Amino acid sequence: MKNKNGKLKLTFEKFTWTISNFSKLDSKKLYSEKKILAYPKGTDVGYLSIYLDAGVVNLPFGWSKFANFKFALINQANDKMTKIKETTKQFNATEIAWGFPKFIHLDELNDSSSGFMVNDTCIIEVQILVSKSEQENQVDQQVNKIDDNHDIDKPIKHTDIFLPKETFPTSFGELVDFQGLGKIEQAFVPLLEEVFSRHPSLIDCQQKRSGRFVEWAFTALGRVLHFLKTKKVKDMDGDACNNLQIFWEELKMFRFDLTWLEPHVQSALAMKTCIERAVRVKRTREDVTALEMETKRLKAKMIQAEVDLEIARRDFVKAKEGFEECDLDAELGYGEP
Structure with missing residues (x-):
């Protein structure tokens, strides 16, 4: 609609x-x-x-x-x-x-x-x-009209419309003017300024784009940067990896030179496997520790059992001294008739 x-x-x-x-x-x-x-x-x-x-x-x-x-x-x-x-x-x-x-x-x-x-x-x-x-084919027709001035080689698809601030930003925070290039989420601004100072070509490649498209592009970049800046290794569960993958695929559509950023994204995406292995290692370590403790407990129990056995043997020897075995199954009787 x-x-x-x-x-x-x-x-x-x-x-x-x-x-x-x-x-x-x-x-x-x-x-x-x-x-x-x-x-x-x-x-x-x-x-x-x-x-x-x-x-x-x-x-x-x-x-x-x-x-x-x-x-x-x-x-x-x-x-x-x-x-x-x-x-x-x-x-x-x-x-x-x-x-x-x-x-x-x-x-x-x-x-x-x-x-x-x-x-x-x-x-x-x-x-x-x-x-x-x-239906998706109708959406494609609608969204292709969003920006008649875009010069990306392929048409914008319905999935692309969720890139800008007016659709799905990382948070619903305050928007501020960013260097006269458009309205960007305030949380993204210091991150963008940092990477633009090191990679000025990121701004240059968007000079011929429409104003709205530039906002979308910088918002998409800011979203990935914000994700990498605020997430910790322990946060990279399945949901987080899926979100980052979506953010990354959307960002690549804007044709930035992202060779400097891709290793960091791929490293973050690999954290899910790392976390899963860390969890397995932790659980295995806990199993080993538990079994070691059980082994020590059983060894101590065995030592005590051996001590008890030796005491029982000595008591047995003492009990046998001067003892004559008798037939315990013999009848007692009561004398000759």
């Missing part, structure tokens, strides 16, 4: 879900008024699970909607420690829900020192950005 200016129509919604008496909840799953689905005990044992119910996008048959949604578990002690997870999903009439089965471990959630649970209450903030489209 387009607006009067011929642009793809977007809707944005932000709301807060407060869950009280968390420890007393008996329900396996909870729904907020805005169709957010949560499993207090998790769909994966030991984790809080959070999903966006597809009903929130209200789809008739044959239609689809792209939704970018972000869940934030508010840290009530330190907002800088708020746990945020974000993803993008194309919903259709057959979808049920999409989200994060392992949003946060219940031990961390319920730890009174973590700040996520205060007075048995946790707070979840949700941001949803939705773009509605018809």
Whole structure:
């Protein structure tokens, strides 16, 4: 659906879900008024699970909607420690829900020192950005008209429309003017300034683009830089790797020279395998430690058993001294008749 200016129509919604008496909840799953689905005990044992119910996008048959949604578990002690997870999903009439089965471990959630649970209450903030489209072939025709001045060799596809600030940025923060080139998210500005000082060709290659296209290009670059700057190795689970892969593929469409950045992206994407191996190594180490402790316990038990056996042998020898064996099965009798 387009607006009067011929642009793809977007809707944005932000709301807060407060869950009280968390420890007393008996329900396996909870729904907020805005169709957010949560499993207090998790769909994966030991984790809080959070999903966006597809009903929130209200789809008739044959239609689809792209939704970018972000869940934030508010840290009530330190907002800088708020746990945020974000993803993008194309919903259709057959979808049920999409989200994060392992949003946060219940031990961390319920730890009174973590700040996520205060007075048995946790707070979840949700941001949803939705773009509605018809069948994909119709979307392609619409989106190819977004910027008649672009000079990329291939036409813009429907997946490309989720690059700029007006669609799916990394966060929904304040936009600021960036060197007169367009409006960019404030969080991206220092990162872009840093890389442009080292790679001025990144700006030069966009000089002949339209203003909107430049904004999209720099937003896409800023999003990847922000991801690499803010994520830690331990954060690179499957969801994070998928998001980074999407960001990277979108960024490459803008024809930047990214030879300097690609090794860092590929290294980050490889962290999932590294983390999985680290987890296996940790578990194996724990198994070895447990078996070593069990072996020591059994050895100590064996030594004690040998000591007990030696004492029993000595007692046996003493008990036999001066003892004459008798037939225990013989009849006692009561004399001759």
